Amino acid sequence: EADIYQTPRYLVIGTGKKITLECSQTMGHDKMYWYQQDPGMELHLIHYSYGVNSTEKGDLSSESTVSRIRTEHFPLTLESARPSHTSQYLCASSERGFRETQYFGPGTRLLVL
Amino acid sequence: DQQVKQNSPSLSVQEGRISILNCDYTNSMFDYFLWYKKYPAEGPTFLISISSIKDKNEDGRFTVFLNKSAKHLSLHIVPSQPGDSAVYFCAAEGGNTPLVFGKGTRLSVIA
Numbered sequence: 001e002a003d004i005y006q007t008p009r010y011l012v013i014g015t016g017k018k019i020t021l022e023c024s025q026t027m028g029h030d031k032m033y034w035y036q037q038d039p040g041m042e043l044h045l046i047h048y049s050y051g052v053n054s055t056e057k058g059d060l061s062s063e064s065t066v067s068r069i070r071t072e073h074f075p076l077t078l079e080s081a082r083p084s085h086t087s088q089y090l091c092a093s094s095e096r097g098f099r100e101t102q103y104f105g106p107g108t109r110l111l112v113l
Numbered sequence: 114d115q116q117v118k119q120n121s122p123s124l125s126v127q128e129g130r131i132s133i134l135n136c137d138y139t140n141s142m143f144d145y146f147l148w149y150k151k152y153p154a155e156g157p158t159f160l161i162s163i164s165s166i167k168d169k170n171e172d173g174r175f176t177v178f179l180n181k182s183a184k185h186l187s188l189h190i191v192p193s194q195p196g197d198s199a200v201y202f203c204a205a206e207g208g209n210t211p212l213v214f215g216k217g218t219r220l221s222v223i224a
Contacts, residue, residue: 006156033212040122042115043157043202043214058211090156099145099164102212104156 003027006091006105013081014113021076021108023091029103030096032074036060037088037107049074050096081112116140117205119215128224132190136203136215139184143207148177148188151200151217161188165207193222 004025013019025032030051035043035058045058049068063085064078074093078085089108094100118137126132136146144165149157163170163177163186170177176189190197203215 004156009154040216042117042216043204045211048211092156099206101147101159101162103159104149107154107156109154 004091004093004103004105006089006108008108009106010109010111012111012113015080015082017081019078019081019110021078021089021091021110023074023076023105024072025074025093025105026072027093027095027103028071029093030071031094031100031102032068033092033094033102034058034064034066034074034076035090035092036062037090043090047076081110083112086110086112114139115215116143116210116213117203117215119201119203119218121218122216123219123221125221125223126193128195128222129192132188132193132197132220132222134188134190134201134203134218134220136186136188137184138186138205140205140207140210140213141184142210143205143213145206146177146179146186147204147212148175149202149204149214150197151202157202160201190220193220195222195224198222 007022034047044060046062047066091105092102094102147162148160151157200217206212
């Protein structure tokens with residue numbers, strides 16, 4: 001199972017602030033993902049990466065951006081936080097290959113006031 | 114339109130009995146299915162998966178059944194334990210579609 005870490009675990013921030021959610025994995029997985037999840041709802045894919053310098057947008061329109069400069073690191077940035085960004089953000093990773101299982105980090109719960 | 118549907122938002126089961134969680138999908142290109150378990154304020158934990166070439170996969174107390182003709186899968190937990198109380202997500206992928214999740218079913222196992 002992947003060791004995958006997210007910081008911070010909880011964040012309360014004011015509208016208009018720039019924030020970066022960190023995600024790191026130690027298993028050398030090529031693929032990494034960011035999901036957004038609200039209570040009682042499905043996980044929505046917002047960004048993914050299949051390797052260094054590769055990033056793609058998911059099915060949920062998002063005002064966030066990501067970067068993948070190192071294999072183990074996949075940070076998510078919100079340039080200007082809004083109350084509509086309040087949610088839980090989940091990072092996941094998987095090995096390169098076909099139908100590889102995704103393993104999730106503990107999540108960051110974001111509250112924008 | 115939801116491609117993966119978990120129509121029961123919640124389920125209560127007595128300790129020791131069987132828990133059956135259901136999932137339906139609409140995309141016939143899906144060929145790989147997974148179940149995840151999620152506790153509050155934590156990330157989902159992988160439980161069990163099944164490929165479309167199989168109709169059953171078992172791992173300890175957990176068994177997943179796949180009925181491709183009905184586009185339906187189910188997760189059986191036997192016997193259910195209080196520590197199984199969590200939200201269970203069904204997920205599917207196939208073709209060029211990345212992993213798609215259902216809305217989850219909250220399982221409560223009552224001692």
